[in-house]
Structure formats: structure tokens, C-alpha cells
Amino acid sequence: MALAGSRGARIRSNIFAYANLAPYIFFVLFPFYFMVVTSFKSNAELYNLKSIPFWIQSGVITDHYALLFQKTDFVAWMKNSLLVATVATTVSLVISILAGYSLARLRFRGAASFGTAIFITYLIPPTLLFLPLSQVVVWLGVADSISGLMLIYPTFLVPFCTWLLMGYFRTIPREVEECALVDGATRMQTLSKIVLPMAVPGIICAALFSFTLCWNEFTYALTFISQSANKTAVVGVTSDLIRGDIYFWGSLMAGALLASIPIVIVYVLFLDYYVSGLTAGAVKG
Amino acid sequence: MAVGPRVLEAAGLREPGRRTRLREWWEQEHIFGYGLIVPAIVLLVTLVGFPFGMAIWFSLSDYWVGSPGGFVGLTNYRDILGNETFRQTVQNSFVFTGIALTLKIVLGVWLAMLLARNLSFKRVIRGIVLLPFVIPTALSTLAWLWMFDSLYSVVNWTAIRLHLISAPGPNWLGQSAYAMAAVITVNVWRGLPFFAIVVLAGLMTVPREYLEAAEVDGASSWGRFWHVTLPLIRPVLAVVILFSTIFTFADFNIVQVLTRGGPINTTHLFATLAYQVGLQGGNLGQGAAISLFIFPLLALVVFFQLRYVREE
Numbered sequence: 001m002a003l004a005g006s007r008g009a010r011i012r013s014n015i016f017a018y019a020n021l022a023p024y025i026f027f028v029l030f031p032f033y034f035m036v037v038t039s040f041k042s043n044a045e046l047y048n049l050k051s052i053p054f055w056i057q058s059g060v061i062t063d064h065y066a067l068l069f070q071k072t073d074f075v076a077w078m079k080n081s082l083l084v085a086t087v088a089t090t091v092s093l094v095i096s097i098l099a100g101y102s103l104a105r106l107r108f109r110g111a112a113s114f115g116t117a118i119f120i121t122y123l124i125p126p127t128l129l130f131l132p133l134s135q136v137v138v139w140l141g142v143a144d145s146i147s148g149l150m151l152i153y154p155t156f157l158v159p160f161c162t163w164l165l166m167g168y169f170r171t172i173p174r175e176v177e178e179c180a181l182v183d184g185a186t187r188m189q190t191l192s193k194i195v196l197p198m199a200v201p202g203i204i205c206a207a208l209f210s211f212t213l214c215w216n217e218f219t220y221a222l223t224f225i226s227q228s229a230n231k232t233a234v235v236g237v238t239s240d241l242i243r244g245d246i247y248f249w250g251s252l253m254a255g256a257l258l259a260s261i262p263i264v265i266v267y268v269l270f271l272d273y274y275v276s277g278l279t280a281g282a283v284k285g
Numbered sequence: 286m287a288v289g290p291r292v293l294e295a296a297g298l299r300e301p302g303r304r305t306r307l308r309e310w311w312e313q314e315h316i317f318g319y320g321l322i323v324p325a326i327v328l329l330v331t332l333v334g335f336p337f338g339m340a341i342w343f344s345l346s347d348y349w350v351g352s353p354g355g356f357v358g359l360t361n362y363r364d365i366l367g368n369e370t371f372r373q374t375v376q377n378s379f380v381f382t383g384i385a386l387t388l389k390i391v392l393g394v395w396l397a398m399l400l401a402r403n404l405s406f407k408r409v410i411r412g413i414v415l416l417p418f419v420i421p422t423a424l425s426t427l428a429w430l431w432m433f434d435s436l437y438s439v440v441n442w443t444a445i446r447l448h449l450i451s452a453p454g455p456n457w458l459g460q461s462a463y464a465m466a467a468v469i470t471v472n473v474w475r476g477l478p479f480f481a482i483v484v485l486a487g488l489m490t491v492p493r494e495y496l497e498a499a500e501v502d503g504a505s506s507w508g509r510f511w512h513v514t515l516p517l518i519r520p521v522l523a524v525v526i527l528f529s530t531i532f533t534f535a536d537f538n539i540v541q542v543l544t545r546g547g548p549i550n551t552t553h554l555f556a557t558l559a560y561q562v563g564l565q566g567g568n569l570g571q572g573a574a575i576s577l578f579i580f581p582l583l584a585l586v587v588f589f590q591l592r593y594v595r596e597e
Contacts, residue, residue, distance in 0.1 A: 017402045024396060025413055027474065031428035032416070034439060038431060046437070053439045099325035106318030114322055120587055121333050123528075125535035127556035128580065131563045131573050132339035136332070155332045158325055186308070187317045216421035218538045219556070223564055234421045238542060249431055256424040267419045271412055274419070278479070279486035 032257075039064050039254035046249060064250030065258075068241075073229050074255060077236035080146050081259070084232060085214035087150045092157035092210055093203065099158070100165030101191055105177070115166070122159035126219045129155075134223050148224050149232070153214050160213070161206040164277060168202025169195065205277040208270050215263055233259035343573035350567040361574040371575065374553040380465065381554060382534045385472045389529060392473070393480025394522070398510070400481060401488045411482070418478040426542040429471045433457035433543070461551035464544050468552050471539050476532075480525055487521030488514065523593060527586050535579050555579050 037053075038046065040060045045051050051058075068074045103115050133152055134143075142148035172195055180190045196203070221235045228240055237255035241248045267274060310316060344361055348354030365371040400411060417425060432439050441454030455463045491514055499509045537556040540546060546553035546561060553561075555578050563572015 014402065014404060017399045017404060021396075021399050021410065025410070028413060028417055028478075031425060031432065031474075032420075034432060035428045049437070053437070053442055095324045095328060098321040102318045102321035106314050106321070108315035108318035111318065114326065116591065118325065118329070119591075121329050123531055123583060123587055123590070124333065124337075125531060125556075125579065125583075127535045127537045127559070128576055128583070129333065129336050129340065131559065131569055131576060132336035132343060133332070134564065135339070135569070136336055152332065154328055158328055162325060187312055212419065216423075218421070218423040218541075222541070223560065234423050238423045238427060247431075249434075252427055253431065256427045260420045260424055263419055263421065264416075267415075268412070271408070274415070275411065275482060278415075278482050 035253040035257050039250055039257055041250065043250065064248075064254045067248065067251045068255050068258070072240055072251075072255075073231070073236060074233075074258070076229050077231050077233040078259065078262075080231065081215055081233040082262070084146050084149045084153065085211050088153035088157060088214050089207055089210040091150070092154040092161055093207055095154065095158050096161035096165055096206065097196070097203070100162045101169050101195065103162070104166040104169035105174075105195075118159050118162050121155070122163055126156060126217075130219050130223045133220065137224050144225055144227055145230055146225075146232070149217075149221060152220055152224070153217065157210045157213060161210060164206050164209070165199065165202050168199045168205075172198045201273065201276075204270065205273045208266060208273055209277055211266065212263055340573045340577060343569050344571075344577050346570050348569045348573075350564075350569060354570060357570070361571045365571060365574055370550045370553065370558065373550050374555060374558045374575075375578075377465070377550075377552060378534060378554050381469060381472070381536075381552075382530065385469045385476070385533050386526070386529060388469070388473045389476050389480050389533075390522075390526060393477055393525075394484055396477065396481040397484035397488055400485050411485075415478045415482060417475045422475055422538040423542050425475065426471055426539050429467070429474075430458075430543055433467050435459055458544050459548050461548060464548055464552050468540055468543055471543060472533065472536060475539065476529060480529070483521060483525045484518060487518035491517045520593075524590075527590050527593075531579075531583055531586050534582055 034053075037056060040062070041056050042058055042061050042063070045056070045058045099114075099118070103111055103118070137143045137148040137152065140148070140151070142151060176194055176198075177190050180194050181187070185193070215232075216234060217232070218234055218238075221232045222239070225231050225235065228236065231240070233255075237252065237259050241252045241255060311320065342348075343354075345356060345358060346354040347357045347360070396414070400407075400414065404410065431437075435456045435458065438454065438457060440457070441450070441452075444450045445452050445454055457463045457467045495513050495517075496509055499513050504512065534554075535556055536554055537560070540552055540554050540557045541560070544552045546557045550558075555575055559572045559576035562575060563569050566572070
């Protein structure tokens with residue numbers, strides 16, 4: 001927002017911005033830094049009230065990570081998360097591409113109402129539906145299994161992806177499709193051979209958000225799954241490393257870090273898609 | 286001689302005819318349109334619409350985990366309205382949402398204004414700012430749980446060393462007001478990036494000429510913000526606020542990991558109380574009634590949102 005001015009004024013205004021951003025960036029990053037420090041610190045040092053909590057004085061140790069891999073189902077949790085996120089994302093993308101194209105392009109009675117209905121379901125928070133859905137998964141015989149999550153996650157992914165993709169489909173010129181239809185392509189061919197390749201950025205964006213939302217989902221994963229080996233990473237770390245009032249702090253932080261890494265990698269690789277997706281459709285915040 | 290269907294079939298005429306007709310039927314715009322949207326509608330009706338109806342039915346019945354239960358009218362609602370814990374939860378929800386949302390709006394706009402400047406390392410800074418929004422909330426909240434630990438709190442350690450407070454300092458998650466402050470802090474930490482980035486996108490659309498004209502006319506920087514920038518970003522701000530209201534009000538992750546509603550129910554929100562009563566306590570009827578209290582707010586937000594979309 002800085003307006004054109006002298007060079008000195010610009011430098012002063014940038015110093016002002018950095019000075020104001022610095023405390024905020026510290027606020028953002030400190031919990032992550034503290035996770036790292038805690039995960040590599042010996043218990044003796046962690047629970048010594050006289051030691052300085054900000055860095056490691058008595059040597060870096062990897063015991064907390066060892067405990068995570070040897071005494072808990074951490075590897076299974078990561079596999080579960082990966083499987084659930086991949087399957088739910090794929091299924092949701094297929095359904096959303098079809099629905100999004102239909103709503104963005106085709107004229108039929110009721111299209112506007114369908115669009116509204118999908119938008120409303122997008123706004124329904126999981127915390128409104130987890131009680132009845134916990135019974136639905138029991139009836140369907142998928143309680144306490146990751147198949148239940150694969151079945152339920154599309155309920156919040158499809159409205160979101162459809163909404164996002166509708167926007168992308170609308171940016172593709174109608175004429176391109178009309179030409180293909182005139183040339184004798186079927187509607188399905190027009191969609192798969194003409195429209196989809198042009199909508200790739202939107203599809204990547206939807207896939208990215210879906211994967212992240214699945215990986216991070218907590219409410220359903222916590223309420224539908226009780227057996228340790230069937231948990232997702234987020235729920236496993238949050239519940240299995242706390243026994244009664246004993247907290248395995250080192251391993252808790254190690255698990256939280258490792259379970260966040262896949263998301264951070266995806267995020268760093270696709271930062272621009274992430275920002276454009278956030279600003280294109282509004283995302284759960 | 287009449288040509289029977291069997292003759293036609295033998296000549297291979299009937300089969301393609303049917304296929305062509307089917308294809309022509311499928312190629313009609315409205316049929317194709319309905320066809321593509323059917324999977325989404327089936328999914329949303331069976332796994333959102335139907336469960337929503339179930340939630341309403343549960344709330345009107347004495348349904349417990351494992352027992353069918355019968356219709357009891359508004360008994361559950363009457364019971365929870367007379368319940369001290371529930372009244373506390375209503376109050377908590379409004380305090381939590383009110384304060385967290387206000388902080389996110391004010392700080393979010395401020396942060397967006399800073400990020401909109403032409404800084405070096407712009408990409409890196411934006412990447413860092415968004416981080417809390419990207420990392421699984423339940424996991425990052427674990428870090429906060431450790432930072433607010435009753436004995437080893439790094440927050441207290443620092444404040445005591447800086448002589449801001451005297452030892453041992455507040456028991457963050459064990460005292461009502463502090464616990465609420467902690468829950469709000471984490472919610473703001475996690476939700477602020479969303480506000481900042483979306484508002485930033487809104488700021489990018491403000492034409493430079495308007496601001497320059499205002500400056501030539503002698504408007505102060507505050508005046509330019511209040512009279513030029515703010516009115517122009519109002520639509521985008523409205524959308525973010527509406528979305529965030531619902532998701533802050535319906536929050537579950539942060540409270541569940543940080544306090545589980547404690548101490549003495551002073552940080553319970555509708556979702557955590559519904560979880561405790563409905564799943565841990567097994568009283569699905571009452572749990573459903575509690576979680577349905579989010580619904581009026583949801584309906585209100587949807588109403589405003591749709592009216593806004595139509596105006597656009």
C-alpha cells in the first residue's frame with residue numbers, strides 16, 4: 001500500500017513494516033521451534049525447572065523418536081492417514097469435477113438450486129453431524145475402520161471442491177467447447193479432452209486442499225475410531241501418547257512434527273496454488 | 286411379409302438403433318447435466334441430509350448408544366436449557382467467538398496491510414504467515430498444551446525471568462479466565478492467517494489511483510484507510526467474517542486438545558459438550574440437541590451469505 005514517495009520515505013516505511021511483522025512471525029514460528037527443541041531434549045532436562053527451556057544444553061537425543069516407532073503404532077497411523085487422504089481425495093475429485101462442470105456449464109432446470117444446496121452443505125461444520133454419522137458408520141459396518149473415514153470425508157470435500165472447480169470451469173471460454181461439439185465430439189469427450197486439460201490448475205488446487213483437509217481432520221477421526229492400529233496420525237499422536245495424566249512430552253512433540261511433515265512438503269511445493277485457492281473460494285478458517 | 290423384431294435383430298439393425306437413441310438422449314444438455322450431478326447429490330443427501338434429519342430425530346428422542354429410544358418431544362431441549370453446564374457453555378461460546386473473531390478481524394486487517402507493502406522476501410514471509418493454518422490444528426495445539434503446562438510452562442518461565450509476573454505464575458489451563466484466554470490465543474494464532482491472506486487479496490484490488498487521489502486531497506493515512514480502503518474491501522471482509530463466525534463457533538479441535546472443556550466446564554463449546562454428553566456419556570438424544578444449537582447461527586449466516594451472493 002505504500003504510496004509513491006521519496007526513496008528515504010520508502011525505506012522508512014519498510015523498516016516500519018518489518019518491525020511490526022517481526023513479533024508476529026515470532027508468534028507464528030515459536031510453537032514449531034519449541035516442538036523441535038522438546039522432541040530432541042532428554043527427559044532429565046525437560047523436567048528440570050532450573051534449565052533454560054529455549055535450547056538444548058545436555059545434548060541432542062533421539063529417544064523420543066525411538067519410542068514413537070517402537071512402542072506406538074505410529075507407522076500404521078501414518079499409513080492410515082495417507083490411505084484415507086488419497087482415497088477420499090480421489091473419489092471427491094471425480095464426483096466434484098462432474099458436479100462442478102454440470103453446474104458451471106450446463107443449463108437445466110434446478111441447476112441454481114443444486115448450486116445453492118452444495119454451497120449450504122459446504123458451510124455445515126462436522127461438529128453438527130458427528131453424532132448421527134457415528135451411528136451411520138455402525139449401521140454400515142464400517143465403524144472403527146478407516147473405510148468409514150474414506151466414506152465420510154467426501155461429505156465435506158465434495159461441496160468444497162465443487163465450489164472451487166465451478167469457478168475454474170467458468171473461466172474456460174465456452175466457444176472452445178462449442179467448436180468441439182460441432183465437430184462431432186460427444187459431451188463426455190468435450191469434458192475429458194478439452195475442458196479438463198484446461199482446468200488442471202484448478203484441479204491441482206482442489207486436490208491439494210482436499211488432501212490437507214483429510215490429513216488434518218480431527219473430529220470424525222476421533223469419534224469413529226477407537227482401536228489404536230486404525231487411527232489416523234493426527235488422532236493417534238493426540239491420544240495414544242497421553243496415558244491418564246502422564247504426558248510423553250518428548251514423543252508427543254516428535255509425533256506432532258513428523259505427522260505435520262507431509263503437509264508441509266505439499267504446502268511448500270504448491271504454495272502459489274494454496275494462496276490462490278484460499279482467495280478464490282473461501283476456505284474453512 | 287411382416288418383419289419381426291427377431292429378423293431385425295438378426296440383421297444387426299435393432300441394437301445400434303437403441304444405442305444411438307440412448308446416446309442421443311444422453312447428449313441432451315439437461316439430461317447430461319442431471320447425469321453429472323447425480324453422484325454428488327446422492328452423496329450429500331445420504332451422508333449429509335439424512336444424518337441431519339437423524340440429528341433432529343435424536344434430539345427429540347431418548348436415544349442412547351445401543352438402545353433405539355422413543356419420541357419424547359422437547360424433553361431434551363428442556364433438560365439442557367435447565368442445565369447449569371449448558372448455560373455455561375452458551376456463555377463460553379459467545380465469549381470465545383466474540384473475542385477471537387474481533388481479534389482476528391482487527392489483527393488480520395492490520396497484518397494484511399503490512400503484507401501488502403512491497404517487501405523483499407515477500408514470498409517467504411507470506412509462506413511463514415500461513416503456516417499455522419496449514420499444519421494439523423490438533424497437532425499444533427499439542428505444542429501449545431506443552432507451552433501452557435502447569436509446571437513447566439515456557440510462557441511463565443519467560444515472564445518470571447523478565448520480572449513481568451511473580452513465580453509460579455498462572456496455571457493457564459487450570460484456572461477459568463486463563464484457560465479461556467489460552468483457548469482464544471490458540472484460536473487466533475491458528476485463524477489469523479486465513480483473514481490476513483484473504484484480506485490481502487482484497488487489498489490488491491484497491492486501485493492505486495484512488496489512494497493517490499486521496500493523498501493529493503490531503504487525507505491522512507488513517508483517513509485513506511477508513512474512507513478509501515475499508516469500503517472497497519468490505520465485500521471480501523464480509524465473506525471472511527461470515528465463514529469464520531461459523532467455524533469459530535463450531536470449533537472442536539482446539540478446546541478438545543487443550544482443556545476438554547475444563548476447568549469446571551468454563552471452556553466448553555457446543556461441540557465439545559455434545560461430544561462429552563453424546564459419545565462419552567452415551568446420551569445421543571441430549572448430545573444431538575446440544576450440537577443442534579449451532580444450527581440457528583448457521584442458518585443466519587447462510588441467509589446473509591446467499592443474499593450477498595445474489596446482490597453480486
